[in-house]
Amino acid sequence: MTLYAGWDGVNWKENSNRKTGVDVCEWYGITCIGEAEVTDTNNEQRHRRLQTARDDAIQSLVLKDNKLEGWLPPDIILLTSLENLKIHNNKINGEIPSYLWEMTTLKTLFLDENELEGEISPDIGNLINLEELTLNQNNMWGDIPVEMSGLTELTMLWLYNNEDIVGEFPTWIGDLVKMKSLALFNTAISGTIPTSISNLQQLELFKVENCNLSGDGYMALYIIPTLKVLGVAGNRLLTGSLSGIGSLTNLEELYIGKTQMNGPLPEEMGQLTKLKFIKSPETALTGAIPSSFGNLRNLEELDFALNQLDGVLPAELGQLNMLERVALYGNGFTGALPNTIGNWVFIKYVDMSQNAFSSDSGLPTTIGRWAMCESLAFHNAGIGGILPTKLGAMTSLEALDLSGNKKVGVDGSGILGGIPTEIGSLVSLKRMVLSENRLTGAVPSELGLMSDLEVLQLNVNSLSGNFPPEIGSLSLLEYVDVEQNKFEGPLPAALGNLEDLEVLIISKNFFSDAMPAELGYLMKLKRLAATNILFEGQIPDEITGLWRLKELSLDNNLFDGTIPDGIGGMESLETFTARKNKRRASNGLSGNLPESLGLLAELQTFDVSDNSIAGQIPSTLGQCTNLGILNLQQNELEGNVPSELGNLVGITYMNLKDNNIEGEVPAGLCSVGSAEIQVDYSVTCAEGCCTEYYEYPTYQPSALEETLSSGSGLL
Secondary structure, three states: OOHHHHOOHHHOOOOOOOOOOOOHHHOOOEEEOOOOOOOOOOHHHHHHHHHHHHHHHEEEEEOOOOOOEEOOOHHHHHOOOOOEEEOOOOEEEEEOOHHHHHOOOOOEEEOOOOEEEEEOOHHHHHOOOOOEEEOOOOEEEEEOOHHHHHOOOOOEEEOOOOOEEEOEOOHHHHHOOOOOEEEOOOOOOEEEOOHHHHHOOOOOEEEOOOOEEEEOHHHHHHHOOOOOEEEOOOOOEEOOOOOOHHHOOOOOEEEOOOOOOEEEOOHHHHHOOOOOEEEOOOOEEEEOOOHHHHHOOOOOEEEOOOOEEEEEOOHHHHHOOOOOEEEOOOOEEEOOOOHHHHHOOOOOEEEOOOOOOOOOOOOOHHHHHOOOOOEEEOOOOOOOOEOOHHHHHOOOOOEEEOOOOOOOOOOOOOOEEOOOHHHHHOOOOOEEEOOOOEEEEOOOHHHHHOOOOOEEEOOOOEEEEEOOHHHHHOOOOOEEEOOOOEEEEEOOHHHHHOOOOOEEEOOOOEEEOEOOHHHHHOOOOOEEEOOOOOOEEOOOHHHHHOOOOOEEEOOOOEEOEOOOHHHHHOOOOOEEEOOOOOOOOOOOEOOEOOHHHHHOOOOOEEEOOOOOOEEEOOHHHHHOOOOOEEEOOOOEEEEEOOHHHHHOOOOOEEEOOOOEEEOEOOHHHHOOOOOEEEOOOOOEOOOOOOOOOOOOOOOOOOHHHHHHHHOOOOO
16 A cells, blocks of 8 residues: 555554554554455565555555645555545645545545545545545535435535535435434535425434524424434524424534524423533523423533523522533523522533612522632622622632622612622632622722732722722732722832732722832833822822833822923823812922923823923923823913924824913914814914814713812811
């Protein structure tokens, strides 16, 4: 045989016994149907004669996953007794040669997971003894030839993951009555599934996901009692319903998501007691989950996400104690969560977000039994109640999202009460999102034990007290958002230990004293938002060392002193805002604007309005050619408008009003077109260039901001 050399045999993963003097029937991957008598004593001559004598005795050639390379050589036609050719998962390339279709003894032909290409030849119809054919995961294209309708012995046909196989779904498929496994998913076949598919009464697997199929012809499969796997997901034009599916009592896997399948979940689904997987996201199923689902005790995955289901979850779901994954988000479920779901002791993933559960009840205490759960999500789910202390028993939890349960205009909505100290036991937790609820009280110092935590979001609650310095020990933290709470006192300097922190949002709280200089150690920080709080004193010079920082927002504080000269070293800075620091006893920012501002090549927004900044506008600002918003309103600036500002061709809004500025607006700014430019009457502006009265869009202050501004209720 020359197949060994033609397929680069010396580099095969396994090539044992392929040497002179060894019977070819003993070579790795070869099975023969008889013996040949060989009397030669000369080893080389004996080897040649042995091969020749044995070619017609080789029955099986199995070399899967063996690093075969090259194309199918012509010598393969010499194997006149070959029934099984399994050379899948290699690197065989090129078109399938015509001589392969002349090997009429073939019963099994596995060519999948290679680098074959081209159309499937109509000559495939010559292989009348073929029982199993796999061409999946190659680069085949074109129609499935009608000549395959004559392969009546075929039990297995896998063509999946050939995205250029096109044409109508074979109307002749009903002729292949011995078919057991049909996999055409991830191809471009179209049309409808013929009702003659019901002729395949031995069919066990039917998978046509992610094609271009339409209609409801697949429902003819509901009368095939042998069916174990039914997959039609991802065919967006597929219609029909689940009515009649109760006859598939051997069904183990059901994949129907991302179709137009509609209607209710029938009670008869409770008869499918062998089901392990139900995946039906993004369909149009309606109504409640029947209590008969409690019979599906082998179920491992239940996915009805993004449907139109409603009603109360039946307590019988608690009988599904083999469940590992539940996705019911994006529906309209109501009522309380049943305590029985605590019986899901093998559960790893639960997402019931975006529903309308009762705000009078929350997470059942029985979820403490979910010791294997890794992800729990009830965001925007409508739940209320308090966080159960048993949450701390879910020690495998990596992601917890209970955000968004406080609904605007809905009294009493949202999770209330404090964060239990037991939550510190969640040492595997990486992401904790409890924002937009009604949580109160102090954040427990035990959060400092959650050493794997990467994301902490507690924003839009009513948490109070000092922010725990123990958070500073969470060295993997990347994102912290505690905006819009009632935290008070100094911001812990220990936050400077968070070397991986990229986002820190602490706005709309009652933090006071100076901004910790230790924040300048956060060398990975990209966003720092500290608006509407009570920081006082100077902006720390250390902050200007944060060269990755893109946003620095310090509006509505009590800062005074100058903007640090080192700001020019913040080479990534896109947004700097420090508006309205002139309030209460503070005069706001003062001194001159640093000349180094001109080094900020990425700067897009610069807003220091309503402060006490003096001196002249630095001409270097004209070097910030990406600048879109420049707001210097209500300061003590003087001198002429620098002509260099005419270089700001990307400007959309500039406000220089309420200063002592003179001169004229550079002509370059007037040529921008749609820019809104506001200046005092002391500044000359070409006709049509400046807007006489333009109100810069500002954030509408909340009740909390009004309190901070007035100083009432703080002492």
